[in-house]
Amino acid sequence: MLKKVKKPKAGKSEGQQQESLQTQQMQETQQAQEKKASKFAKGKVSIPKPKLNGSWKEAKWANPQRSVGAKLFLFILTSILACVLVVGILAYNTSKGIIxxxxxxxxxxxxxxxxxxxxxxxxxxxxxxxxxxxxxxxxxxxxxxxxxxxxxxxxxxxxxxxxxxxxxxxxxxxxxxxxxxxxxxxxxxxxxxxxxxxxxxxxxxxxxxxxxxxxxxxxxxxxxxxxxxxxxxxxxxxxxxxxxxxxxxxxxxxxxxxxxxxxxxxxxxxxxxxxxxxxxxxxxxxxxxxxxxxxxxxxxxxxxxxxxxxxxxxxxxxxxxxxxxxxxxxxxxxxxxxxxxxxxxxxxxxxxVKDAQQIYVLTLIVTIIAALVAVAISYVLIRTFAHPLVKLRNLMNEGERGNLSVRLYLNRKDEIGQLTDSFNRMMAEITSLVEKTNLSANDVLATASELTEASRKTAVSAKEIAVATEEIAGGATSLAMEAERGSDLTGTINEQMKSVLSSNHSMEQSAAAVEQASEQGSNYMNVLIEKTGVTEEMTRNMVSKVDKLKDSTSSIRKILDVLNNLTKQTNILSLNATIEAARAGAAGKGFMVVADEIRKLADQSRHSIDIVGQITETIQREIDETVQVLSEAYPIFQEQVSSVKESNQIFLAVQGHMNRFGESLTSVTAAIGKLDESQAVLSDAMSSVSAVAQQSSATSEEVASLSNEQLSISESLVKLSGKLEDVSNKLQDSLSRFTTTGSNDNK
Missing domain, CATH: 3.30.450.20 (PAS domain)
Incomplete structure (x- = not known):
């Protein structure tokens, strides 16, 4: 129920006393600011001159290794010395090479x-x-x-x-x-x-x-x-x-x-x-x-x-x-x-090459002379370009500290002269801008004082309206909160039912996918069993063929022994022929040549037989190793066949269990669907009750909100007025560090 707001009596409460004190303080502050602004506008308040941290001579050679003069000096000195040394060393090495x-x-x-x-x-x-x-x-x-x-x-x-x-x-x-x-x-x-x-x-x-x-x-x-x-x-x-x-x-x-x-x-x-x-x-x-x-x-x-x-x-x-x-x-x-x-x-x-040393000594002398010339050129360039830049930098440092009266006058028509003219024009523009900003700050300070007084009066009225509006909105808010709580609880139950139903559908799909994967795995295991059997049969055939190859190498070794004995007999025959040819004297020289060729042929045959025998021994050794590896692998293939068959049985058992699990999920899904329909009817009823309560509460809250909003705006106006006053004071303090009178650098 809405309560009527009674008007306050003639007597002042504690809140009204505090408000009157705040009003008095704000009036005193406003009067002080008005007096200060009037004095500033009449020119009675002067802008203090800035305190500079040292003269330009103190910063003249700060970080000399990073100055333009140092860079010019290093660049010129390095370039000249490099050219002289390269030419001299090349001449020295060339003369040494020619000599x-x-x-x-x-x-x-x-x-x-x-x-x-x-x-x-x-x-x-x-x-x-x-x-x-x-x-x-x-x-x-x-x-x-x-x-x-x-x-x-x-x-x-x-x-x-x-x-x-x-x-x-x-x-x-x-x-x-x-x-x-x-x-x-x-x-x-x-x-x-x-x-x-x-x-x-x-x-x-x-x-x-x-x-x-x-x-x-x-x-x-x-x-x-x-x-x-x-x-x-x-x-x-x-x-x-x-x-x-x-x-x-x-x-x-x-x-x-x-x-x-x-x-x-x-x-x-x-x-x-x-x-x-x-x-x-x-x-x-x-x-x-x-x-x-x-x-x-x-x-x-x-x-x-x-x-x-x-x-x-x-x-x-x-x-x-x-x-x-x-x-x-x-x-x-x-x-x-x-x-x-x-x-x-x-x-x-x-x-x-001792005479070529004269070229080396001459190169050193020329290098020293070139270094002196580079120093002289660097000095002239530093005096011409670096010193004016140092002066300009020092004057800019003074301008940074607040002295806007600094100027630099150089009687030059090049880029450095143009740069100094631009610097002087820039400082003149900044000086003009600061003076105009001072006048604008005074106007802002006066306006801020008037705005503060108007905002204070608006805030007092808005506060009284807000108190009455809050009491009206209190009763409607309580009713709306209770209806909203019941509606939220019904909605939460509805969402949970939908979530359970969705999860059930997902489990049903997953069960179907697992059942299909189990069936596919069972089919793959059947194919793997067939291929493993073929592999076992091929391994058995390979062992048989390697055994036959081992017997063939033994036959080759027997043939090589026969050929080796034949070679030995040929050597003996060649030796006998050589002895007979030697006995025959000059008449047996031709036969001796033939016997020597037969002996060489026998030596070559013996050498070839030895090589073939070595190759045969290598083949025999590798065949033995192959037989050993296949003998070790055959039991492993048999164990693999047994493991594959056991895996196939496991896949079949998994497939049966998944079929029964899918049937159970189907019945659970039907029961949850019926429960979801009942929950929907309850949710519609609670939504109707909550809508009526919210409509009643919204009307009351709208009135209270408008009153609070008006109060908030009034208080914000008061704060903004105070901030505007503070900003105006800070602006005056910032501008007070700049001065427009001082000495210029005409050198």
Whole structure:
């Protein structure tokens, strides 16, 4: 039921007393603001000047590494130095490359000429040994010396004559240190410049090589005492087997020792530059002659430069290599005899390119000069561009702090001059804007005071109307709430019934899907059982076939044994044929060739049979492994068949259970449908009751809402008036930090 609102009596309540106090305070505040606004409008209140935090000199070099001047200086300095250094280093490296290439070509030509001279000299030594070999007198005397039927005195005279002829050969060539004839048969004695022990010589490496050469000359590595071990100065040797010119029977080993000093004089005039050296090395890159070493200490030792011994560069060439001490040298080399000995010329690269160091020093000097020029250019650019920007930045900092009177005047027509003019115009516009804003703030302050008073009166009236309206709406609201609660409860029950019905339908569909999936899984399991049976049958057949293949490999091994025995018989037959052909002499040479070919064919057959036997053993081993794997896999296939059959039975049981579950869900769905129809009738009845109650409550609440809304608007007007007043005061405070008088920068 609605209650009547009584009018207040003449006596004032506590609420009315508070309202009167608030009204009095608002009137006092309004009067103070009006006085302040009138003084501001008359110009009695001045705007305080801003307090600047330091002068422009304090911020002049803040963060100098990020300034435009520093960036210009670094850019110019880096660019000039980079260009100078790149050009200088390229010139230095190019000159070094040209000098190195020219030196390599020149050294190679010099070494080639020296190699030709040495080749001629060594060919003369070789020809001299050949001359001794074909000398008829020496051949005749050697035959007498080896003739056991002659008297001892006659053989002594023959050895004396051979000794004299050998000495004449040595004396006729000043390059020879000594000559020797070493007998190949036991019991003989050596002839030559001194007596040699044949037993000791047989153990030497050069003697064995000379015998194996069978008449070809061999060159012997140089040493201090020479091949004979009797020399008193460093020598190298040449040796060859001396044969009988009639029977070609080896008789003696001829040895000539050649003075190393003669060869050293030959290559001593060769000069490849400062610090260069020329040496001889053998085919194994060991020193034969090294004039740069004292006391011949390096003879027979490895060279300090690794010359290629294989490939296209093995015979001759010119390369840049590192010696044993790690120094870079230019090595030019060329082969000069049939033993593969080489003449090697080495020149330190450091000595060759020392003249190019002047370019490097000149590059450093030019770099220093370029750095000084870059500093001068940077200074001019900084004075021209960076300093005006620093001044402009400092004035903008002062403007940021509130001093709007700053100006910058530069007598320039470029972009920087245009920038300063734009800055001055911008500061003038900002100054004008601040002055206009001050006048507008005064007007807003006065208007806010009037609005505050009107809002206060409206709020008092709206509050009295709201109290009466709230009592009318109270009774209608209670009735509407109860009806709404019953309607909500009925709706909740209805929603839950629909949810249960929907869930039941979903369960019915899921059960049908599970039943279909079970049937499909059962069909797949039947197919899997059939395929697993086929796989088991194939595995059984594979085991049988592998066993047959194992028997076949055993037969192959038996055939290989027969072929191997046949090869052995062929070898024996070939050996017998060779023996018979040797007995037949010259008439059996052709048959001997045939027998040799039969023996080679038998060897090839035996080799092929061995390879086939190895392959057969490999196949046999892999077949055994395959049989073992299949034997292990067959029980697993049988277990798989059993598991698949058990899985099929499980699928069939699941399908039966799902059929019974689907029938139960169908009956539950029918019962829930009937319950849902009854709930719908109850929901319609509660909706009708709730509608009537809500209509009655809505009418009362609408009246109360309008009253409350009016009260809220009145209070909002009061608050907005206060905010407007605060904003006006803050605007005045913000504008007070700007000043329009001050000094300008005209520099």
């Amino acid at each position: 190195r290439n020219n030196a390599m070509d020149s050294n190679f030509q010099t070494i080639e000429q020296a190699a030709g001279k040495l080749n001629l000299m060594f060919d003369n030594f070789d020809a001299q040994t050949l001359q001794v070999m074909v000398d008829g007198d020496i051949q005749e005397e050697l035959s007498k010396l080896r003739d056991a039927q002659l008297e001892q005195f006659e053989r002594f005279e023959a050895s004396t004559r051979i000794q004299k002829m050998l000495e004449e050969y040595v004396l006729s060539n000043s390059s020879l240190k000594g000559g020797y004839l070493i007998p190949l048969e036991d019991g003989g004695f050596s002839l030559g410049s001194s007596t040699l022990d044949r037993k000791e010589l047989e153990a030497t490496e050069w003697y064995k090589r000379a015998v194996e050469a069978n008449g070809q000359s061999i060159w012997i590595q140089s040493s201090v005492k020479g091949p004979s071990g009797k020399s008193n100065e460093p020598v190298l040797g040449i040796a060859r087997v001396l044969k009988n010119n009639t029977t070609s029977e080896p008789m003696f080993v001829l040895l000539f020792e050649i003075k190393l000093s003669v060869i050293e004089k030959t290559i001593g005039d060769i000069s490849l530059g400062d610090g260069s050296s020329v040496s001889l090395v053998d085919a194994e890159n060991r020193y034969v002659l090294n004039p740069s070493a004292a006391d011949n200490a390096t003879l027979g030792k490895p060279s300090d430069v690794e010359i290629p011994t294989e490939g296209d560069m093995a015979e001759k060439g010119s390369l840049e290599l590192d010696d044993s001490e790690g120094n870079s040298v230019l090595a030019a080399y060329s082969t000069f005899n049939n033993a593969g000995w080489k003449i090697v010329g080495k020149t330190p690269v450091e000595q060759l």
